[in-house]
Amino acid sequence: MTRGESSxxxxxxxxxxxxxRGGTFVSAGAMAEDAPISLVGAMSDNxxxxxxxxxxxxxxxxxxxMxxxxxxxxxxx
Structure with a gap:
């Protein structure tokens, strides 16, 4: 999933x-804002x-x- 500056x-x-459960989320690109994703939920769902x-x-x-x-x-x- 690609995110642009204004998306x-x-x-x-x-x-x-x-x-x-056990899925993989792949992000390639910039996000215009912080993603409100629960780490506890992500860990629970692996x-x-x-x-x-x-x-x-x-x-x-x-x-x-250098x-x-x-x-x-x-x-x-």
Whole structure:
């Protein structure tokens, strides 16, 4: 499910509460507001949440600069 900056949180909640026990919720994208999801309910239903790790261009450039200067080693990737 992809969320845009101006999108409503309602479709996300419909998807979450339509999952069966042991289901996996996957979110790829930005949300315009916080998602009011009960962690206790998710744990009771054994629901897994997967999401992307966002990285802004400026932070990416800073990491690339650190690697170029020898201040960071990303060879394990």
């Amino acid at each position: 409503s949180i309602e479709p996300l909640l419909k998807v979450r509460y339509s999952l069966n 629901i897994r949440f997967l999401s992307l790790s966002w990285l802004m261009i400026a932070k990416s450039q800073k990491m690339a600069d 690697v170029a200067m020898g201040r960071s080693d990303l060879s394990f990737f």
